[in-house]
Amino acid sequence: MKVGLVSPYDYTHPGGVGNHIRHLSHWLRQLGHEVRVFAPSGRKDAEREIPDFYRIGRAISLPMNNSVARISLSFHLARRVNDILARERFDVLHFHEPLMPALPLTLLRMSKAPHVGTFHAFAKSNLGYYYGRPILSSYVRHLHQSIAVSEPARDFISHYFAQVRPHVVPNGVDVEYFRPGQAPIRHLRDDRINVLFVGRLEKRKGLRDLLRGFMYLRSRVEKSRLIIVGEGPLRKDVESFISQQRLPDVVLAGAVPDTVLPRYHSSADIFCAPATGRESFGIVLLEAMAAALPIVATEIPGYLSVLQPGVDSLTVRPKSPIELGVALTVLARDIDLRRRMGQAGLVKSHRYAWPVVTGRVIQVYEQARAARAERPQDREQPEELMPGVHYPLPNLG
Amino acid sequence: MIQYRAFLTLQWVMERLPRGLAYALAIVVARLAFVFARGARSALADNLRAARPEATAAEIRTLTYRNFRYHSKAYADLMRLPTASVEDLRPLMDTQGLEHLEAALARRRGVLVVSAHMGSWEVAAAIWSATIAPVSLFAEVLEPKEMYAWYRQTRARLGISVLPLNQAGLRQVLRALNNNEMVVTAVDRDFTGTGVETTMFGRPVRIPHGPAAIAVRRGTPLLPVCVLRQRDDRYLAIGWPPIFAKDSGDAEADVRWVVERLVAHLEEIIRAHPEQWHMPHRLWPAQAQARSGTLEL
Numbered sequence: 001m002k003v004g005l006v007s008p009y010d011y012t013h014p015g016g017v018g019n020h021i022r023h024l025s026h027w028l029r030q031l032g033h034e035v036r037v038f039a040p041s042g043r044k045d046a047e048r049e050i051p052d053f054y055r056i057g058r059a060i061s062l063p064m065n066n067s068v069a070r071i072s073l074s075f076h077l078a079r080r081v082n083d084i085l086a087r088e089r090f091d092v093l094h095f096h097e098p099l100m101p102a103l104p105l106t107l108l109r110m111s112k113a114p115h116v117g118t119f120h121a122f123a124k125s126n127l128g129y130y131y132g133r134p135i136l137s138s139y140v141r142h143l144h145q146s147i148a149v150s151e152p153a154r155d156f157i158s159h160y161f162a163q164v165r166p167h168v169v170p171n172g173v174d175v176e177y178f179r180p181g182q183a184p185i186r187h188l189r190d191d192r193i194n195v196l197f198v199g200r201l202e203k204r205k206g207l208r209d210l211l212r213g214f215m216y217l218r219s220r221v222e223k224s225r226l227i228i229v230g231e232g233p234l235r236k237d238v239e240s241f242i243s244q245q246r247l248p249d250v251v252l253a254g255a256v257p258d259t260v261l262p263r264y265h266s267s268a269d270i271f272c273a274p275a276t277g278r279e280s281f282g283i284v285l286l287e288a289m290a291a292a293l294p295i296v297a298t299e300i301p302g303y304l305s306v307l308q309p310g311v312d313s314l315t316v317r318p319k320s321p322i323e324l325g326v327a328l329t330v331l332a333r334d335i336d337l338r339r340r341m342g343q344a345g346l347v348k349s350h351r352y353a354w355p356v357v358t359g360r361v362i363q364v365y366e367q368a369r370a371a372r373a374e375r376p377q378d379r380e381q382p383e384e385l386m387p388g389v390h391y392p393l394p395n396l397g
Numbered sequence: 398m399i400q401y402r403a404f405l406t407l408q409w410v411m412e413r414l415p416r417g418l419a420y421a422l423a424i425v426v427a428r429l430a431f432v433f434a435r436g437a438r439s440a441l442a443d444n445l446r447a448a449r450p451e452a453t454a455a456e457i458r459t460l461t462y463r464n465f466r467y468h469s470k471a472y473a474d475l476m477r478l479p480t481a482s483v484e485d486l487r488p489l490m491d492t493q494g495l496e497h498l499e500a501a502l503a504r505r506r507g508v509l510v511v512s513a514h515m516g517s518w519e520v521a522a523a524i525w526s527a528t529i530a531p532v533s534l535f536a537e538v539l540e541p542k543e544m545y546a547w548y549r550q551t552r553a554r555l556g557i558s559v560l561p562l563n564q565a566g567l568r569q570v571l572r573a574l575n576n577n578e579m580v581v582t583a584v585d586r587d588f589t590g591t592g593v594e595t596t597m598f599g600r601p602v603r604i605p606h607g608p609a610a611i612a613v614r615r616g617t618p619l620l621p622v623c624v625l626r627q628r629d630d631r632y633l634a635i636g637w638p639p640i641f642a643k644d645s646g647d648a649e650a651d652v653r654w655v656v657e658r659l660v661a662h663l664e665e666i667i668r669a670h671p672e673q674w675h676m677p678h679r680l681w682p683a684q685a686q687a688r689s690g691t692l693e694l
Contacts, residue, residue, distance in 0.1 A: 185556070187553070188558075248546075256554050257483065257555070259483070260554065
């Protein structure tokens with residue numbers, strides 16, 4: 001099959017959707033499919049450096065879902081896209097966040113190939129979807145099959161667009177890469193209990209709660225350490241919190257490259273994911289499970305779709321530093337419990353291995369092709385993008 | 398603490414500058430240090446006189462200044478590590494004798510990379526850790542301790558472990574070697590005062606015996622490597638054939654034999670590149686300098 005993967009986000013900028021596409025394209029190729037990727041990029045040389053990549057538009061930063069998304073707002077690229085579509089003749093176009101401006105929306109209207117859309121995001125509400133419903137509904141019609149990465153993500157999208165009935169296909173994890181027994185960072189692997197956090201340093205990831213939870217842990221288990229992997233706007237706040245509270249045992253590791261990240265997992269004893277909400281899935285949890293780490297996480301829908309509390313994790317209410325601290329202390333004091341939960345997670349993570357996930361995605365591709373073949377050829381003439389139409393931006397709250 | 402603040406400020410600037418400008422700034426800093434850090438300057442000059450006894454006072458002075466410049470650039474590399482990526486660094490490094498490293502790793506007993514305080518290790522260690530085998534640096538603890546913490550975290554981001562020269566560090570070294578990893582250590586200065594007494598450049602010194610002892614006990618290959626900065630600021634990593642310890646039954650004599658071979662090797666490399674031997678600490682008491690009869694710089 002010839003597959004086009006479409007992303008609204010800057011492909012050369014680190015991010016969940018970009019990583020997802022990189023892995024999916026790798027495994028699709030492994031299974032003998034041809035893959036092209038469409039995405040905006042802030043780097044002009046991206047097209048030369050990444051094979052089979054079409055750079056469509058530049059990327060600008062917009063605040064979104066309490067985070068920052070780098071998307072393209074270039075709507076004027078219709079001709080270039082049209083030429084590529086005519087030349088490549090895709091068997092399937094797979095859109096990630098299909099209702100995001102501008103690239104997925106543009107392509108969705110212009111292409112006549114079978115379309116699959118994957119909805120990654122999840123939030124309490126999405127003003128863009130809400131106000132954009134009248135216009136976006138006409139786009140949704142062009143999706144032949146859709147995928148949500150978790151039940152919460154599925155319910156979220158169905159809430160706005162009743163006609164969308166996504167399959168739930170989870171995110172994948174690279175189990176070759178995240179596995180127990182990678183060489184640890186030796187100076188972190190001493191007699192201390194290491195708690196690992198991985199994520200962007202931003203408000204919704206619950207860092208403040210984690211730091212307070214860690215203070216609780218440290219007052220009970222003296223030989224403990226918190227390792228924070230990631231960069232982000234809250235870095236300064238975290239640094240000043242550490243120096244105010246005199247917490248010498250917090251390591252701010254910064255933005256660790258993907259090649260080194262599994263070695264941080266090997267250096268840790270407990271993984272902690274304290275996000276306060278709006279996580280659709282939690283790839284970091286799968287990675288931790290694949291590295292056989294027991295998990296302490298908050299009870300938010302996205303995490304609970306992956307975790308089995310009490311089996312592979314201890315879960316606590318969001319925004320509750322004391323509960324986090326208690327759960328961390330329980331695990332820090334009980335090596336058998338850590339081992340048991342780690343093993344349970346390891347076993348489960350293999351159900352999310354990329355080859356398994358890719359197989360399910362391909363099934364959805366086949367269904368989309370069947371659905372496309374059944375539908376009347378309702379769009380024989382390619383539609384022009386309407387000039388002057390105001391395209392809504394989802395959730396600028 | 399003031400030292401650390403100054404370091405962080407300079408580091409903040411360095412990591413935001415393009416590489417060329419960062420080096421230009423490093424040269425300015427080197428010039429200032431050359432003028433104001435008199436202790437370091439005269440200690441380094443004395444060490445260089447040992448390595449190059451035939452050099453005139455003027456030559457030593459030039460050499461000392463060039464050494465300061467190279468040292469300052471090595472610090473610039475360190476300060477730029479937090480924003481560095483291995484993909485960007487890789488094209489900057491040339492290697493010779495990489496096959497010795499690969500052959501040594503193939504024996505699966507770990508590799509002890511032995512070197513002097515020389516050249517610019519930041520880049521080579523980062524690249525090897527990402528592409529060949531995890532790297533640990535077995536090195537002296539820096540002062541102040543905030544700076545040491547910074548240094549460790551910066552290295553760790555690139556997958557490099559930094560282990561202190563003490564029992565706990567040694568245990569970690571052995572663990573790393575058991576896992577067939579690389580451990581890098583410099584043997585030209587004895588920090589613990591327990592080294593083997595021998596001579597370097599004809600003067601009495603103590604040389605750390607740890608690496609030699611590990612080689613004798615475990616059969617770990619000792620791989621002499623040096624990473625030099627070239628004139629165009631690219632790096633050249635040179636590896637030599639590994640040294641294996643003999644087993645004569647007399648462990649002490651075996652250790653001494655290894656240490657002497659290492660020293661002979663170091664002498665050769667340092668003589669060839671004295672401008673990159675960053676040793677601004679007295680290895681010999683000041684009278685050695687008086688005896689040599691040269692002026693203070």
